Amino acid sequence: xxxxxASRAVGMLVTLTLMSFVVxxxxxxxxxxxxxxxxAGDPKMTSADAARxxxxxxxxxxxxxxxxxxxxxxxxxxxxxxxSFGQPVxxxxxxxxLNTLTxxxxxxxxxAGIALPLxxxxxxxxxxxxxxxxxxxxxxxxxxPPFWLALxxxxxxxxxxxxxxxxxxxxxxxxxSWIANLSQQLRHLALPVLTLTLVQLGAYxxxxxxxxIEVLRQDFVRTARAKGASERRVMWGHAFANALxxxxxxxxxxxxxxxxxxxxxxxxxxxxxxxxxxxQAILDNDYNLALVGLLVATFATILGNLLADLAYVWxxxxxxLGSDGP
Amino acid sequence: MIxxxxxxxxxxxxxxxxxxxxxxxxxxxxxxxxTWNPLISSMLAKSLxxxxxxxxxxxxxxxxxxxxxxxxxxxxxxNGKARVIDLPDDGxxxxxxGMEIDIELRDMRWxxxxxxxxxxxxxxxxxxxxxxxGVASSEAYKRIIKFDARDDRHFTMTIDRVTFDYNSxxxxxxxxxxxxxxxDANPAEYRNKTAYDTDLxxxxxxxxxxxxxxxxxxxxxxxxxxxxxxxxKPHFKRIVVRIIENTAALEANLLxxxxxxxxxxxxxxxxxxxxxxxxxxxxxNVVYKPALIYEHIDAMLDNPLLTDKRVRQAILLAIDRKxxxxxxxxxxxxxxxxxxSPLDPMFSPVARQYxxxxxxxxxxxxxxxxxxxxxxxxxxxKGERLSIEITTTAGNRVREQVAQVIQSQLRQVGVELRIxxxxxxxxxxxxxxxxxxxxxxxxxVQQPEGVPRSTLHSDEIPSAKNGWSGQNYPGYRNAEMDKAxxxxxxxxxxxxxxxLFADIQxxxxxxxxxxxxxxxxxxxxxxxxxxxxxxxxxxxxxxxWVEQWRWEE
Numbered sequence: 001x002x003x004x005x006a007s008r009a010v011g012m013l014v015t016l017t018l019m020s021f022v023v024x025x026x027x028x029x030x031x032x033x034x035x036x037x038x039x040a041g042d043p044k045m046t047s048a049d050a051a052r053x054x055x056x057x058x059x060x061x062x063x064x065x066x067x068x069x070x071x072x073x074x075x076x077x078x079x080x081x082x083x084s085f086g087q088p089v090x091x092x093x094x095x096x097x098l099n100t101l102t103x104x105x106x107x108x109x110x111x112a113g114i115a116l117p118l119x120x121x122x123x124x125x126x127x128x129x130x131x132x133x134x135x136x137x138x139x140x141x142x143x144x145p146p147f148w149l150a151l152x153x154x155x156x157x158x159x160x161x162x163x164x165x166x167x168x169x170x171x172x173x174x175x176x177s178w179i180a181n182l183s184q185q186l187r188h189l190a191l192p193v194l195t196l197t198l199v200q201l202g203a204y205x206x207x208x209x210x211x212x213i214e215v216l217r218q219d220f221v222r223t224a225r226a227k228g229a230s231e232r233r234v235m236w237g238h239a240f241a242n243a244l245x246x247x248x249x250x251x252x253x254x255x256x257x258x259x260x261x262x263x264x265x266x267x268x269x270x271x272x273x274x275x276x277x278x279x280q281a282i283l284d285n286d287y288n289l290a291l292v293g294l295l296v297a298t299f300a301t302i303l304g305n306l307l308a309d310l311a312y313v314w315x316x317x318x319x320x321l322g323s324d325g326p
Numbered sequence: 327m328i329x330x331x332x333x334x335x336x337x338x339x340x341x342x343x344x345x346x347x348x349x350x351x352x353x354x355x356x357x358x359x360x361t362w363n364p365l366i367s368s369m370l371a372k373s374l375x376x377x378x379x380x381x382x383x384x385x386x387x388x389x390x391x392x393x394x395x396x397x398x399x400x401x402x403x404x405n406g407k408a409r410v411i412d413l414p415d416d417g418x419x420x421x422x423x424g425m426e427i428d429i430e431l432r433d434m435r436w437x438x439x440x441x442x443x444x445x446x447x448x449x450x451x452x453x454x455x456x457x458x459x460g461v462a463s464s465e466a467y468k469r470i471i472k473f474d475a476r477d478d479r480h481f482t483m484t485i486d487r488v489t490f491d492y493n494s495x496x497x498x499x500x501x502x503x504x505x506x507x508x509x510d511a512n513p514a515e516y517r518n519k520t521a522y523d524t525d526l527x528x529x530x531x532x533x534x535x536x537x538x539x540x541x542x543x544x545x546x547x548x549x550x551x552x553x554x555x556x557x558x559k560p561h562f563k564r565i566v567v568r569i570i571e572n573t574a575a576l577e578a579n580l581l582x583x584x585x586x587x588x589x590x591x592x593x594x595x596x597x598x599x600x601x602x603x604x605x606x607x608x609x610x611n612v613v614y615k616p617a618l619i620y621e622h623i624d625a626m627l628d629n630p631l632l633t634d635k636r637v638r639q640a641i642l643l644a645i646d647r648k649x650x651x652x653x654x655x656x657x658x659x660x661x662x663x664x665x666x667s668p669l670d671p672m673f674s675p676v677a678r679q680y681x682x683x684x685x686x687x688x689x690x691x692x693x694x695x696x697x698x699x700x701x702x703x704x705x706x707x708k709g710e711r712l713s714i715e716i717t718t719t720a721g722n723r724v725r726e727q728v729a730q731v732i733q734s735q736l737r738q739v740g741v742e743l744r745i746x747x748x749x750x751x752x753x754x755x756x757x758x759x760x761x762x763x764x765x766x767x768x769x770x771v772q773q774p775e776g777v778p779r780s781t782l783h784s785d786e787i788p789s790a791k792n793g794w795s796g797q798n799y800p801g802y803r804n805a806e807m808d809k810a811x812x813x814x815x816x817x818x819x820x821x822x823x824x825x826l827f828a829d830i831q832x833x834x835x836x837x838x839x840x841x842x843x844x845x846x847x848x849x850x851x852x853x854x855x856x857x858x859x860x861x862x863x864x865x866x867x868x869x870x871w872v873e874q875w876r877w878e879e
Binding site for chain 2: 030031032036037038039040042044045046047048049050053054056080084086087150151154155158159162165167168171268269270271276277280281283285
């Protein structure tokens with residue numbers, strides 16, 4: 001196990017290094033540099049100002065040289081400053097990562113928690129009215145654009161009913177009790193979490209349903225039934241564990257994607273998270289911020305993959321982490 | 327069980343229900359401020375908030391009149407606080423003239439009790455001039471060649487030229503007692519170490535009516551009254567500014583009561599405000615303030631199809647701007663006849679104007695040689711098709727709509743317009759490098775009585791040689807225009823300057839390197855109980871007078 005984890009850690013490091021180079025070069029090759037944007041916004045900037053600032057930000061050096069300088073600092077733990085915020089990149093990303101983890105984590109747990117039993121139930125009641133209804137709702141969830149869903153929920157729960165805030169993070173009142181502050185937090189989280197949950201729920205349910213249908217057709221399930229195992233035992237004891245492996249892969253990958261991919265939900269609900277930060281950093285030519293943000297998202301995806309692989313071993317004793325492991 | 331859960335949820339909702347007193351105002355805007363240091367970069371989102379915590383030396387008010395905010399009296403030649411002087415010989419022949427300006431600072435204190443003094447002004451100039459400080463535009467600081475402080479509140483500045491806008495001193499002061507040690511330690515690292523970004527809630531950074539007490543980047547900024555403010559006491563004790571980037575969500579927040587007021591300078595779009603007004607005018611006053619935001623189309627003069635000014639004139643004559651304004655903007659956006667706003671004191675009504683005249687447009691195109699019409703599109707004798715690309719910013723729905731209407735109107739006179747919408751950063755890059763093929767539609771932000779030098783002077787054509795600075799993207803060259811621009815900047819007599827501005831507008835209207843469209847309006851959706859908000863229409867935002875804002879049910 002230790003050997004396996006060590007080899008995966010090395011692989012992870014290599015992937016991140018390659019990714020950092022590719023992302024740095026890609027951002028660098030995008031049209032325009034930060035100084036171009038400053039010139040566009042400030043008619044009083046002179047050619048001398050432009051040259052001075054390019055030298056100051058190191059933009060007058062070749063791209064590879066700039067990358068090597070950044071990488072050298074990065075291995076010492078210094079990921080540079082965000083040009084837009086004038087702060088160390090980690091100081092800008094840290095709170096946003098936490099915000100996204102809260103939002104995406106809650107939505108992930110909720111959607112997986114609802115989708116897995118729902119998918120199993122639909123598979124067990126194949127082609128029943130309930131199955132058709134679940135399928136219909138799943139397709140509705142998959143097809144609904146997140147921005148539209150978000151607006152719909154805001155209009156219903158914030159504008160018409162006035163039950164929940166339309167967006168933003170909780171603003172803790174000085175002197176308020178912890179329970180009041182907690183309920184504020186939960187109220188602000190409710191709509192974005194609900195949006196993300198609804199967006200993911202359909203896909204997860206369909207994956208689980210499909211995997212279960214596939215497994216329920218296997219010989220070992222028929223054998224279990226023939227041996228007189230109860231339907232509950234067949235579903236949860238035999239079929240579920242076998243159907244879970246492919247679903248786990250999808251869940252793990254999608255969680256990594258959520259860290260950077262919840263940009264629409266974050267924008268609609270004014271939730272300062274990673275997705276929004278990365279998107280804005282790319283638009284603003286904030287190289288360091290965009291690069292580190294994308295690396296964090298990559299790391300989360302690789303980590304999710306690793307956890308999924310470890311979970312295979314846990315749920316399926318036939319899988320081992322030897323040299324021929326997953 | 328379900329009932330119990332529901333009761334718990336309702337109890338939590340009740341506990342957390344907003345209990346805002348009327349002494350708190352919740353604002354919203356669509357942009358996240360970046361670095362907070364007032365010198366490092368200019369950004370509207372930042373200045374909207376910074377204007378509540380500090381003030382520039384002078385600013386343009388809502389009547390587009392220059393007023394003192396940190397000084398006691400505006401220096402002018404008439405009151406003797408500004409003088410034209412002979413500059414000492416700089417070794418290049420001498421004989422140059424400059425100006426001296428006397429300033430007296432108001433009695434003001436930073437939030438930590440330290441007085442605002444001439445030392446702060448001197449330090450601000452030092453940072454502005456330093457090549458490593460990271461200040462974007464250093465020209466205004468470099469112009470001040472001498473600074474003499476007589477005492478803490480009186481000083482004289484010498485500027486290196488004679489210029490009419492000598493007293494437009496939009497200088498934002500830095501607190502020397504906090505920032506100078508940081509700057510002196512390492513000027514090259516100042517932009518990363520400034521207290522504005524490392525210690526934003528330090529009371530010593532504010533001398534305005536409010537100070538920042540909390541900042542959650544990307545989410546909100548909380549301000550509270552600054553006890554050391556010496557001006558009119560603000561009516562609100564606390565102001566919360568929320569960042570909501572999506573304008574549909576912004577509107578929903580306003581309607582749900584999550585937000586009291588959306589800052590008009592950075593809030594709803596015009597079409598959104600027009601629709602909002604129709605539905606909610608019982609609760610909100612919508613003020614459409616014409617701003618100095620000049621929507622126009624740059625013509626690439628290196629494009630052979632656009633070299634002939636008759637083609638450019640024909641294009642403008644074929645665009646029914648009045649109808650566009652009426653149909654798309656409810657007639658709220660005033661038409662532009664050139665780079666100077668009709669509301670600007672320097673506007674010249676004499677300069678040629680271009681009404682919608684498709685017949686004249688056809689005649690001009692005929693005269694320019696585009697007489698052969700094939701499949702509705704004109705061609706010249708060389709067989710060149712009059713097909714021009716117009717580039718604009720993707721995602722700006724209003725601009726994309728305008729481009730489509732123009733496309734259809736030009737088609738009527740035989741001009742084919744190909745619309746290309748690009749993301750803003752790609753669009754900016756194309757402009758800066760003069761890398762657009764035909765026309766480019768975007769906006770400039772101006773200031774009252776501003777000389778349009780950077781957009782029309784031949785020295786301002788971006789090129790590799792000048793580091794792609796300057797904003798004369800069409801590549802316009804006219805010696806007469808250059809002279810008028812140079813003279814207007816130097817002319818101190820208002821009457822003579824007005825004549826020079828008239829020349830600038832006359833030459834511009836004749837050559838038409840830029841096709842004027844509209845002056846944009848900022849829609850301010852103000853809840854009826856909120857009083858005292860006065861939109862300015864200039865870069866000096868309404869928040870400069872935030873102490874006058876009050877809530878009257």
